[in-house]
Amino acid sequence: MLEMWDPVGRLITELRDDAAVAAIVGANPSTGDIRVRSPKPGPGDAQGAGNYRAFIVIATLATPRHQSVPMQRARHVVRCYGRDNEEAARLYVAASDVLHHRGPRLASGGQGIYVTHDDTGGTSDADPDTQQPLYFFIVETLATTQVVAQ
């Protein structure tokens, strides 16, 4: 049975569960949760200069399906915000290490992910509204569009 799905939920879970990512977005400053969000920042994440918080935002760009095979090649942008440029770079490295060239696994709904890749590497940028430093990269996920047998 074909079941189109967006792997973003799985990517969020994998980032939150990583100790290196959680050490940055869960403690800088500590607000009681791991600040990995989608598709927009959570309440209070975006602050002005002098009060920046480290957090990650993942958003779906596209989930093109293969024309004849039950697969998709989804693309997501991961924006890693830091209190300064160095922290944004460390957060990017931690997030990229979680997702780059990570092999086969199953999502909670039984759909399969063959592999994920950091497809672009990190790009340094700043948010145009708050000027907060960030690094962004694009993750490509090769996944099924149906539940796979275990």
Add this chain to the structure above:
Amino acid sequence: MARRDARYKVVMNRLGFEAIRVGWAEGSHAAGLAALEAMRPNVPDAPPLGRGLVRTGRVATFIDGRLVAGAVPGGVRHYLGNGGGSGVVTVIGWGFPSRFLVLGTIYITPRDWFTPGMIDGVVSAGGPLLVGAMKGRLRRAPDARA
């Protein structure tokens, strides 16, 4: 004893090499134009952020860093540096503020019109465009043996 390879002499049609590169660039540029047109219906054009954005799409093709087709806004040229290095490079881009619309900001949810357009224009149509352009150039290329 006579050398066996004396009977076989390879004559390379070096005049064809440039035809291959130019044909590749022509096909690549045509694929870029196809992708640009495939993206255009999805480019947001509602004010204030999208106002006029649909008219800013550009395609440019470089051979070894030299612009050979299309147009390049100044910012893109600066980003590319020497045009992407050696070989054939085709760049497709949209003007400001497309980067913020596609990748998102704190207040803007990303809206990617590049990927579907690239699939339609490059993945689907790129092969025939590239082959056609290269065949045409090779057909017209002088033959070194003549």
